[in-house]
Amino acid sequence: MRARSLVVATVAVAVAALAVSFGLVAQQRAAARFAAVDIYVDTTVPLAAWQFALQERHGEMQVVGVENGDSRAYPEAPYYDRAAVDRGAADRIIVASFSLRPAAELPVGRARVATVHVRLTGAAAPDYRLQLVVAGAADGRPIDAKISLDTRTGR
Amino acid sequence: MHDPEPQFEELPDALVARLERADRSQAIVDPRTDRAVIDDARRYFLTARPRRARKPVIRWALPLAAAATVLAAVLLVRPFGSQRLADDVDGSGRVDVLDAFALARSQASQESVDALAARIVSLGAQRSDL
Numbered sequence: 001m002r003a004r005s006l007v008v009a010t011v012a013v014a015v016a017a018l019a020v021s022f023g024l025v026a027q028q029r030a031a032a033r034f035a036a037v038d039i040y041v042d043t044t045v046p047l048a049a050w051q052f053a054l055q056e057r058h059g060e061m062q063v064v065g066v067e068n069g070d071s072r073a074y075p076e077a078p079y080y081d082r083a084a085v086d087r088g089a090a091d092r093i094i095v096a097s098f099s100l101r102p103a104a105e106l107p108v109g110r111a112r113v114a115t116v117h118v119r120l121t122g123a124a125a126p127d128y129r130l131q132l133v134v135a136g137a138a139d140g141r142p143i144d145a146k147i148s149l150d151t152r153t154g155r
Numbered sequence: 156m157h158d159p160e161p162q163f164e165e166l167p168d169a170l171v172a173r174l175e176r177a178d179r180s181q182a183i184v185d186p187r188t189d190r191a192v193i194d195d196a197r198r199y200f201l202t203a204r205p206r207r208a209r210k211p212v213i214r215w216a217l218p219l220a221a222a223a224t225v226l227a228a229v230l231l232v233r234p235f236g237s238q239r240l241a242d243d244v245d246g247s248g249r250v251d252v253l254d255a256f257a258l259a260r261s262q263a264s265q266e267s268v269d270a271l272a273a274r275i276v277s278l279g280a281q282r283s284d285l
Contacts, residue, residue: 048256049252049253049255049256050252051251051252051275051276079252079255079269079272079273079275079276080276081273081276081277081278081279084278084279089278090278092278093278094275094276094277094278095276096251096252096255096272096275096276097252098252098253098255098256098259100259100260133251133252134251134252134253136252136253136256140245140253140256140257140260142247142253
Protein backbone atom coordinates (compact mmCIF):
# COMPACT_ATOMS: atom_id res chain seq x y z
CA MET A 1 0.00 0.00 0.00
CA ARG A 2 2.78 2.35 0.97
CA ALA A 3 4.82 1.42 -2.13
CA ARG A 4 1.84 2.08 -4.36
CA SER A 5 1.40 5.56 -2.88
CA LEU A 6 5.07 6.27 -3.50
CA VAL A 7 4.80 5.24 -7.14
CA VAL A 8 1.66 7.37 -7.61
CA ALA A 9 3.36 10.39 -6.05
CA THR A 10 6.45 9.95 -8.24
CA VAL A 11 4.36 9.72 -11.41
CA ALA A 12 2.38 12.80 -10.39
CA VAL A 13 5.55 14.81 -9.84
CA ALA A 14 6.96 13.69 -13.19
CA VAL A 15 3.75 14.65 -15.02
CA ALA A 16 3.73 18.05 -13.33
CA ALA A 17 7.36 18.65 -14.27
CA LEU A 18 6.66 17.74 -17.90
CA ALA A 19 3.66 20.05 -17.99
CA VAL A 20 5.71 22.93 -16.62
CA SER A 21 8.48 22.27 -19.16
CA PHE A 22 6.06 22.20 -22.08
CA GLY A 23 4.46 25.36 -20.78
CA LEU A 24 7.79 27.16 -20.62
CA VAL A 25 8.75 26.05 -24.13
CA ALA A 26 5.37 27.17 -25.48
CA GLN A 27 5.74 30.50 -23.71
CA GLN A 28 9.23 30.96 -25.16
CA ARG A 29 7.98 30.12 -28.65
CA ALA A 30 5.15 32.57 -28.28
CA ALA A 31 7.58 35.27 -27.10
CA ALA A 32 9.86 34.88 -30.13
CA ARG A 33 8.84 37.19 -32.96
CA PHE A 34 10.33 38.80 -36.03
CA ALA A 35 10.81 42.46 -36.76
CA ALA A 36 12.25 44.65 -39.49
CA VAL A 37 14.47 47.53 -38.45
CA ASP A 38 14.70 50.26 -41.09
CA ILE A 39 17.88 52.31 -40.83
CA TYR A 40 17.94 55.90 -42.05
CA VAL A 41 20.90 58.22 -42.61
CA ASP A 42 20.25 61.93 -42.88
CA THR A 43 22.85 64.15 -44.58
CA THR A 44 23.02 67.54 -46.21
CA VAL A 45 25.57 66.41 -48.77
CA PRO A 46 25.33 63.44 -51.17
CA LEU A 47 25.93 60.23 -49.26
CA ALA A 48 28.56 58.06 -50.93
CA ALA A 49 29.47 55.69 -48.09
CA TRP A 50 28.10 54.70 -44.72
CA GLN A 51 28.68 52.21 -41.94
CA PHE A 52 26.60 51.52 -38.87
CA ALA A 53 26.48 49.05 -35.99
CA LEU A 54 23.29 47.74 -34.42
CA GLN A 55 22.75 45.71 -31.29
CA GLU A 56 20.00 45.07 -28.76
CA ARG A 57 20.92 46.01 -25.21
CA HIS A 58 19.30 42.96 -23.61
CA GLY A 59 20.96 40.58 -26.04
CA GLU A 60 17.57 39.29 -27.14
CA MET A 61 18.09 39.92 -30.85
CA GLN A 62 19.27 37.61 -33.58
CA VAL A 63 19.88 39.09 -37.01
CA VAL A 64 18.38 36.90 -39.71
CA GLY A 65 18.95 39.06 -42.78
CA VAL A 66 19.95 42.44 -44.18
CA GLU A 67 18.61 44.12 -47.29
CA ASN A 68 19.61 47.29 -49.06
CA GLY A 69 17.76 50.59 -48.95
CA ASP A 70 15.73 52.68 -51.34
CA SER A 71 18.41 54.54 -53.29
CA ARG A 72 19.24 53.37 -56.81
CA ALA A 73 22.78 54.48 -56.16
CA TYR A 74 23.13 51.40 -53.94
CA PRO A 75 21.84 48.52 -56.06
CA GLU A 76 23.94 45.87 -54.34
CA ALA A 77 23.24 44.37 -50.93
CA PRO A 78 25.35 46.04 -48.26
CA TYR A 79 28.36 44.39 -46.65
CA TYR A 80 27.73 42.49 -43.42
CA ASP A 81 28.94 39.30 -41.77
CA ARG A 82 26.86 36.81 -43.76
CA ALA A 83 28.57 33.81 -42.21
CA ALA A 84 27.60 34.88 -38.69
CA VAL A 85 24.02 35.56 -39.80
CA ASP A 86 23.78 32.19 -41.55
CA ARG A 87 25.09 30.46 -38.43
CA GLY A 88 22.47 32.22 -36.34
CA ALA A 89 25.28 33.78 -34.31
CA ALA A 90 24.69 37.46 -35.11
CA ASP A 91 23.36 39.02 -31.92
CA ARG A 92 24.70 42.32 -33.30
CA ILE A 93 25.57 43.48 -36.78
CA ILE A 94 27.91 45.84 -38.59
CA VAL A 95 26.58 46.96 -41.97
CA ALA A 96 28.37 49.09 -44.56
CA SER A 97 28.13 50.12 -48.17
CA PHE A 98 29.46 52.65 -50.67
CA SER A 99 28.57 53.86 -54.13
CA LEU A 100 30.88 54.92 -56.96
CA ARG A 101 28.09 56.81 -58.68
CA PRO A 102 28.53 60.55 -59.30
CA ALA A 103 27.42 62.88 -56.52
CA ALA A 104 24.35 63.96 -58.48
CA GLU A 105 22.96 60.42 -58.23
CA LEU A 106 23.64 59.93 -54.54
CA PRO A 107 20.94 60.32 -51.90
CA VAL A 108 20.67 63.56 -49.95
CA GLY A 109 18.53 64.16 -46.87
CA ARG A 110 16.90 61.33 -44.94
CA ALA A 111 17.35 58.10 -46.82
CA ARG A 112 16.71 54.48 -45.88
CA VAL A 113 20.08 52.83 -46.37
CA ALA A 114 19.26 49.33 -45.11
CA THR A 115 16.72 47.14 -43.37
CA VAL A 116 17.87 44.66 -40.74
CA HIS A 117 15.56 41.70 -40.18
CA VAL A 118 15.75 40.37 -36.66
CA ARG A 119 14.29 37.63 -34.49
CA LEU A 120 13.48 38.83 -31.00
CA THR A 121 13.09 36.76 -27.86
CA GLY A 122 11.96 37.74 -24.41
CA ALA A 123 8.85 39.56 -23.30
CA ALA A 124 10.45 43.00 -22.95
CA ALA A 125 10.38 45.51 -25.77
CA PRO A 126 13.67 45.59 -27.68
CA ASP A 127 16.10 48.32 -26.73
CA TYR A 128 18.20 48.94 -29.82
CA ARG A 129 21.55 50.62 -29.77
CA LEU A 130 22.33 52.11 -33.18
CA GLN A 131 25.66 53.76 -33.89
CA LEU A 132 26.74 55.52 -37.07
CA VAL A 133 30.38 54.51 -37.47
CA VAL A 134 31.06 56.79 -40.43
CA ALA A 135 29.45 58.50 -43.39
CA GLY A 136 31.35 59.74 -46.41
CA ALA A 137 31.03 62.06 -49.38
CA ALA A 138 31.80 61.22 -53.00
CA ASP A 139 35.37 62.44 -52.64
CA GLY A 140 35.96 60.04 -49.75
CA ARG A 141 36.02 62.54 -46.91
CA PRO A 142 33.93 61.86 -43.80
CA ILE A 143 30.79 63.94 -43.42
CA ASP A 144 28.39 64.77 -40.61
CA ALA A 145 25.22 62.72 -40.63
CA LYS A 146 22.42 61.58 -38.36
CA ILE A 147 21.24 58.01 -38.08
CA SER A 148 17.88 56.76 -36.90
CA LEU A 149 15.69 53.69 -37.07
CA ASP A 150 12.08 52.66 -37.46
CA THR A 151 10.78 49.25 -36.54
CA ARG A 152 8.13 47.14 -38.15
CA THR A 153 6.97 44.12 -36.21
CA GLY A 154 6.10 40.93 -37.99
CA ARG A 155 4.40 37.81 -36.72
CA MET B 156 137.30 39.11 4.99
CA HIS B 157 135.00 37.65 7.52
CA ASP B 158 134.29 33.92 7.25
CA PRO B 159 131.04 32.82 8.97
CA GLU B 160 131.79 29.07 8.92
CA PRO B 161 133.99 29.02 12.02
CA GLN B 162 131.13 30.48 14.11
CA PHE B 163 128.94 27.33 13.65
CA GLU B 164 131.78 25.12 14.51
CA GLU B 165 131.96 26.92 17.79
CA LEU B 166 128.37 26.05 18.87
CA PRO B 167 128.05 23.58 21.69
CA ASP B 168 127.41 20.00 20.69
CA ALA B 169 124.20 19.76 22.72
CA LEU B 170 122.69 22.71 20.93
CA VAL B 171 123.70 21.39 17.56
CA ALA B 172 122.09 18.06 18.39
CA ARG B 173 118.81 19.69 19.43
CA LEU B 174 118.75 21.84 16.36
CA GLU B 175 119.30 18.81 14.20
CA ARG B 176 116.38 17.02 15.94
CA ALA B 177 114.13 19.98 15.46
CA ASP B 178 115.02 20.15 11.84
CA ARG B 179 114.10 16.49 11.36
CA SER B 180 110.85 16.68 13.25
CA GLN B 181 107.61 16.51 11.32
CA ALA B 182 104.44 18.32 12.27
CA ILE B 183 101.91 15.92 13.61
CA VAL B 184 98.40 16.88 12.36
CA ASP B 185 95.64 15.50 14.43
CA PRO B 186 92.94 13.78 12.26
CA ARG B 187 90.24 15.85 13.99
CA THR B 188 92.08 19.06 13.17
CA ASP B 189 92.52 17.84 9.61
CA ARG B 190 88.81 17.08 9.35
CA ALA B 191 87.87 20.44 10.83
CA VAL B 192 90.08 22.30 8.37
CA ILE B 193 88.61 20.35 5.43
CA ASP B 194 85.08 20.97 6.66
CA ASP B 195 85.75 24.68 7.04
CA ALA B 196 87.20 24.81 3.56
CA ARG B 197 84.22 22.99 2.10
CA ARG B 198 81.79 25.26 3.87
CA TYR B 199 83.63 28.30 2.63
CA PHE B 200 83.76 27.22 -0.99
CA LEU B 201 80.24 25.88 -1.01
CA THR B 202 78.92 29.27 -0.01
CA ALA B 203 81.41 31.41 -1.86
CA ARG B 204 81.52 29.62 -5.21
CA PRO B 205 77.82 29.71 -6.15
CA ARG B 206 77.63 33.33 -5.15
CA ARG B 207 80.40 34.09 -7.57
CA ALA B 208 78.78 31.86 -10.23
CA ARG B 209 75.28 33.32 -9.78
CA LYS B 210 76.35 36.89 -10.37
CA PRO B 211 76.56 36.71 -14.17
CA VAL B 212 73.16 34.97 -14.33
CA ILE B 213 71.52 37.74 -12.31
CA ARG B 214 73.30 40.33 -14.37
CA TRP B 215 71.89 38.92 -17.62
CA ALA B 216 68.51 37.77 -16.36
CA LEU B 217 66.79 41.16 -16.52
CA PRO B 218 67.98 42.18 -20.00
CA LEU B 219 67.22 38.69 -21.32
CA ALA B 220 63.71 38.76 -19.83
CA ALA B 221 63.10 42.24 -21.26
CA ALA B 222 64.34 41.17 -24.68
CA ALA B 223 62.15 38.06 -24.61
CA THR B 224 59.12 40.15 -23.63
CA VAL B 225 59.72 42.64 -26.45
CA LEU B 226 60.21 39.82 -28.94
CA ALA B 227 57.03 38.08 -27.84
CA ALA B 228 55.09 41.34 -28.03
CA VAL B 229 56.39 42.05 -31.53
CA LEU B 230 55.56 38.54 -32.71
CA LEU B 231 52.10 38.62 -31.18
CA VAL B 232 51.06 42.15 -32.03
CA ARG B 233 52.74 42.77 -35.34
CA PRO B 234 50.54 40.53 -37.55
CA PHE B 235 47.36 42.24 -36.39
CA GLY B 236 48.91 45.68 -36.30
CA SER B 237 50.39 45.36 -39.76
CA GLN B 238 47.05 44.10 -41.09
CA ARG B 239 45.27 47.06 -39.51
CA LEU B 240 47.82 49.47 -40.98
CA ALA B 241 47.50 47.85 -44.40
CA ASP B 242 43.72 48.17 -44.24
CA ASP B 243 43.90 51.86 -43.35
CA VAL B 244 43.88 52.87 -47.01
CA ASP B 245 42.89 56.50 -46.51
CA GLY B 246 45.33 56.98 -43.62
CA SER B 247 42.67 58.19 -41.24
CA GLY B 248 44.01 56.10 -38.37
CA ARG B 249 40.96 53.84 -38.29
CA VAL B 250 39.64 51.13 -40.56
CA ASP B 251 36.09 51.62 -41.81
CA VAL B 252 34.05 51.59 -45.00
CA LEU B 253 35.79 54.75 -46.22
CA ASP B 254 38.92 52.62 -46.64
CA ALA B 255 37.06 50.12 -48.82
CA PHE B 256 35.59 53.09 -50.68
CA ALA B 257 39.06 54.57 -51.21
CA LEU B 258 40.34 51.20 -52.42
CA ALA B 259 37.45 50.92 -54.89
CA ARG B 260 38.09 54.45 -56.14
CA SER B 261 41.74 53.55 -56.75
CA GLN B 262 40.64 50.98 -59.35
CA ALA B 263 41.64 48.04 -57.14
CA SER B 264 40.27 44.62 -57.94
CA GLN B 265 36.76 43.78 -56.79
CA GLU B 266 38.15 40.83 -54.84
CA SER B 267 40.47 42.99 -52.75
CA VAL B 268 37.70 45.53 -52.10
CA ASP B 269 35.30 42.78 -51.06
CA ALA B 270 37.95 41.18 -48.83
CA LEU B 271 38.63 44.48 -47.05
CA ALA B 272 34.91 45.18 -46.64
CA ALA B 273 34.42 41.69 -45.22
CA ARG B 274 37.11 42.36 -42.60
CA ILE B 275 35.49 45.68 -41.74
CA VAL B 276 32.06 44.21 -41.04
CA SER B 277 33.32 40.98 -39.49
CA LEU B 278 31.79 40.24 -36.09
CA GLY B 279 34.64 37.93 -35.23
CA ALA B 280 37.23 40.69 -35.12
CA GLN B 281 37.79 42.47 -31.82
CA ARG B 282 36.30 45.82 -32.61
CA SER B 283 35.33 48.70 -30.38
CA ASP B 284 32.39 49.75 -32.53
CA LEU B 285 29.92 47.84 -30.40
